Amino acid sequence: MRRVKNFLKYIITFIFIFLILMLVDIIFISIVGICTNSASSHVRVGWLSEQLTRSSQPDGMGNYFIMSEEGLEVIDMMDGFAMLIDENGKVCWEYKMPEELPKEYSNKEIVSFTRWYLKDYPVHTWITDDGIFVFGKPKESEWILNLRFVMDTVKIYLAYGPIIFIGDVILLVVIPVIVVRRQSRRRERERTAWIAGVSHDIRTPLSIVLGTAAVLKEETGDAVIVKKAELIEAQALKIRTLISNLNTENKLQFGLGSWNKEKFTMAAVVREVVCDIANSLQDERYGFDADISEETEGFMVCADRELVRRLFENLVNNAVKHNPDGCNVSVRMKKGCFPYRCIIIVEDDGCGVGPKTLRRMNMPMEWKELPEHGLGLRLVKHIAGLYHWRVRFGKGSTGGLQCLVQIA
């Protein structure tokens, strides 16, 4: 479900980016079009033909036509030329007409240049009472494209064109997403395998460290050596927890873990965790107690028992770790407010944390920072996130750290 959600998120993002790019492209094309097809480069031939009027005086060629000053200005501005062809195909008036152009045209030639070029000159034509007015531009200044389609083809284009376009867009969006996701999945799997491999290799030496420390403690009568062996043991256990957290965190982060779904009593898990930590610690500086309300005593959840255990283990261990001079850790469990069915509060009366740290602890997780510190709490948030639970950190009633786990 999470994967589908992520996939949809990617698709929506890509479509959004695609649309933005399209919009930017359209704006760019429009700006270029407007700038280059400005009034100066686009001539209204009809208007120009109207500027040519009959005159009472003949011109140099003996024709009785005269072009207005504005008309001539426009033709000059465009570096163009103009001519009027009478009903017999003869040029009866012209202005700056290139020498290579003939003075007489057959019907065939006229039909040809009205659609294409006149000896490579792009021309515009207009029918007037006196004949055909032709306005020409310099060679290679315009690209003429005549389009003609059978109506049936146009109908098919109109009917299927948008579908093909949408299909293309989807393919353009989906294929890169799939490729990128596949590559990132492969990288995630490689990373998980690497972490699993490293932690696997650490396990055996760590067993030897733990076992040798235990043997040393047993065999020596020297109190100093016992103390040192205990220190080695404690540190080895920390590494064990770290490896375990690292593995679980990685699997949770990249969705590569397979978690069980079993129904169990939350109170039993909470008590089990606190008892195990208290028993393994055996340190009088630390006190543990629990207050589980009668209505939550039988509260059941459906989740991976080991993961939930790890969540509370990390919270209690965090309280112990950050209060080296000792503290009391209390766990309270009570009925929650909708939509949360139950609230579990893990609180210590230790030194607590500053407001800045507290704010950071409550911020969403990001991978921008390397998680050498606080991996345990990252895991707490991740596990809670997996089951849509809510985790909030705050100041305890006695100034220590308080963690509120709201269970949906």
Place this chain on the structure above:
Amino acid sequence: MELYESRILLVDDELQILKMVKELLVNEGYKNVDAASGYNEAIELFRAGEYEIVLLDVMLPEGDGFSLFNDFAKIGEKKNRDVPVIFLSARDEDKDRLKGLGLGADDYITKPFLPEELLLRIKAVLRRVWHFYDTEKSQQACIGDVVVNWDAGTVTKNGSIMMITAKEWALLKKLWENRGKIVSINALCDTLWPDGSYGYENSLMVHIRRLREKIENNPSKPENLITVRGLGYKLK
């Protein structure tokens, strides 16, 4: 035969692990511990010896521990001797654990393990399979001034002998096995009512109160059976 006379076979390719586990077992009191660092050596030892338990690593250079387990089972079948096996592995994936247990292993311990936990698990398997009781636990226990006789199911306090009920016996036994440690309310309820412990917390309190009347000089101010608020009970 006594529990500590059990013959134990350790199989691991890591010599340091073999040495360390052997030392742990010998320090605990086990007298017959053999070690094999390879597949064939393990087969030879198993064929020749009469072991009560085998501790088997899953990853071996000449073949994996699961295959060795099957070979042990075949040899055991010929000898008409079903030897319990505990897998000891650095592979902690669920699928490996399930594979090991699915084959018929009695336990699956992942490295790094707590030495104490390993010893307790070995003891638990030996007791369950061969019905051993170590001498210390099979006879009696002293809780403060009180002497508990497990076989007779009695408690002797200030010279007077009192019978304890089956539930009190189970409760006391559980606490005694974990003496010095907090045993959670849920774990105690599971011991007394294995079919489903939820809702028995109040009944547990009644049994605790009755037990205190028998083992404490002043039940309202218990010195031996301590309450850890909200969590459980601890036998000092």
